[in-house]
Amino acid sequence: MKKRKTDIILITIIILVAIISYFFISAFFKGEGTTVQVFQNNKLVKEFPINKDKTYEIKDKDKTNIVTVRSGKVFMKDANCPDKLCVKQGSISSNGESIICLPHRVIVKVTAR
The missing domain is CATH 2.60.320.10 (N-utilization substance G protein NusG, insert domain)
Structure with missing residues (x-):
């Protein structure tokens, strides 16, 4: 049971890092072109x-x-x-x-x- 709980926490952390990385890259590397x-x-x-x-x-x-x-x-x-x-x-x-x-x-x- 404990092993399953840590797996869920680990997967949640990985998903959160991916979402934060996506927004960070979108905010700083996109912009109006010249x-x-x-x-x-x-x-x-x-x-x-x-x-x-x-x-x-x-x-x-x-x-x-x-x-x-x-x-x-x-x-x-x-x-x-x-x-x-x-x-x-x-x-x-x-x-x-x-x-x-x-x-x-x-x-x-x-x-x-």
């Missing part, structure tokens, strides 16, 4: 501020992605990839968030610089 970085084939191809509304075209041969910045948020407006999952992902604005287009090997990442 810069958008676009990588293509693991190379930085564009970098621009998130607070300036503009549309950017990322091209590589027949592969095209259109990245739009509007009201401090970034989203993939259009892409000519077959699945368009990057377009369906929606907008991002916080530090560390990203949009990835696997068929075109494009990564749009928000950073806090």
Whole structure:
């Protein structure tokens, strides 16, 4: 009986530590981003501020992605990839968030610089 009680206490402590760690990481490492970085084939191809509304075209041969910045948020407006999952992902604005287009090997990442 005593062994079971200590197991329950140990499991409760582990769960509490996990919850506290999650909130600590969320509070200190998330935040509003200031810069958008676009990588293509693991190379930085564009970098621009998130607070300036503009549309950017990322091209590589027949592969095209259109990245739009509007009201401090970034989203993939259009892409000519077959699945368009990057377009369906929606907008991002916080530090560390990203949009990835696997068929075109494009990564749009928000950073806090």
